[in-house]
Amino acid sequence: MSPGNYDGVVCFGGVDWWYHNRGHYDLQMMREFSARMPVLYINSIGMRVPRVGEGAMFVKRVTRKLKSLSRGLVRVRKNFGVFSPVFGPGRLGEIVAPFVPGQIRRAARRMGIRNPLVWVACPPGVRFLDALDPAALVYQRTDRFEAFAGVDPEFISACNERLLRDADLTLYCSSLLLDEEREKTPHPAFVDHGVDFDTFERAGLEARDPADVASIPRPRAGFVGGIDAHTFDPELFLELARRMDDVQFVLVGGCSLPEDWCTLPNVHLLGRKPYDEVARYMAASDVLLMPWNKSDWVRACNPVKLKEYLAVGRPIVSTDFHELASYAELVRTASDAEGFEREIRAALAKPFDPAPGRERVRSATWTAHAERVLELLAKSGVHSLSSPTTNR
Known part of the structure; x- marks a missing residue:
């Protein structure tokens, strides 16, 4: 592919705008890019086929996908359009695949995009590249996608x-993945997650409890994020919550585990919250957790919530993973429930200084990271034909 000039971005997203946390890398980058040029965000075309055996989760996934499809192209803000083409994984995808590029081109034209930079955060989007004839290609290799469950x-x-x-340009958040694949791609770059620093710092300083948290006694240990088996370790968490029945555990985020996975009285499952509210939920905790499993996916991860936790300014206890080595002095680590209990109690027992963590991530804003991507593209001979807009 010979890079050229582009007048907007078509992004094959890794999530669905309507149903997922908007703190994800691709959504945040597209938000920033839309301040400079038109953006068409394609809701995830899927990497796995939902299975009937998933029970209620199968029905939920199919229902929300149908609802997403029914919306068509929606301009959610100036220069930012969201679109779900008629497509799906498995047999359905094979049948309708020839019609997908036409759907996307029409939606892109409505956004004023005729020479797109195509940004891929969902690998199956690669099948449509030839038909879309992009001016340039960015691959968001922010996870070990092939290790995703299912x-x-x-x-x-x-x-x-x-x-x-x-x-x-291939973007990495994990130095482990970058080192493994550096020789496989011509233009690799480490540009990890950013943070809406001012929002998260302000929440930490103001510390106003959301209404559904205010009545929960302290001390509180919080987790904000997806409660999913490919990342979250339910066995570790349940053992921890049983050991620490004097601590209230507050979990905020969508959950794909069985509905009855946790019935402990000191665990509060508050569900998914809008992105604009998650900082307040983090700030309502006395200590923040990342109880990950030990999968290949997690080993190569670099969760966005790490910088958000640091900006909010609460003690952090996490399972260890490769990228955490860069923050070793700022995060307590543990490998089992006993270790988590020990580190949580130690964090709760002494005053905490949030300043070092905040200073570490203060300049790591999404705006700065988007500007870095534009600089890297320009160095590769890829330039935007659009002028910046006032879109904030």
Whole structure:
């Protein structure tokens, strides 16, 4: 692919705008890009086929996908359009795939995009690259996608290999993945997650409890994020909550675990909250947690909530993972429930100084990281034809 000039971005997103936390890397980057040029965000076309055996979760996933499809193209803000093409994984995808590029081109034209930079955060989007004829390609390699639970690892690996080969810029959040694949892609770069620093710092300083947290006694240990088996360790968490029945555990986020996975009286499952509110939920905790499992996915992760936790300014206890080495002096680590209990009690027993953590991430804003991506593209000969807009 020979890079050229582009007049907007078509992003094959890794999530669905309507149903997922808007703190995700691709959504945040597209928000920033839309201040400079038109953006068309394609809701995730999926990496795995929902299974009937998932029970209520299967019905939930299918229902929300149908609702997403019914919305068509929606301009959610100036220069930012969200679109769900008629597509799906598995057999349905094979049938309708030839019609997807036309759907996307029409939606892009309505956004004023005719020479798109295509940004891929969902590897199966690679199948539409030739038909879209992009001016340039950015591959967001922010996770080990082929290790995601339920995907066809051979298919996702094949998508990954082509994207690595053809991308004008491949973005990494994990130095582990970058080191593994540096020789496979012509323009790799480490540009990790940003943070809406002012929002999260302000929440930490103001410390106003949301209404559904105010009545929960202290001390509180909080987790904000997806409660999903491919990242979250339910066995570790349940053992921890049983050991610490004098602590209230507040979990905020969508959950794909069985509905009855946790019935402990000191665990409060508050569900998914709008992105604009999550900082207040973090600030309502006395200590913040990342109880990850030990999967290949987690080993190569770099969760966005780490910088958000640091900006809010509360003690952090986490399972160890590769990228955490860069924050070793700012985060307590543990490998089992006993270790988590020990570190949580130590954090609660002494005054905490949030200043070092906040200073570490103060300049790591999403705006700064988006500007870094634009600089890297320009160095590769890829330039925007659009002028910045006032879009904030």
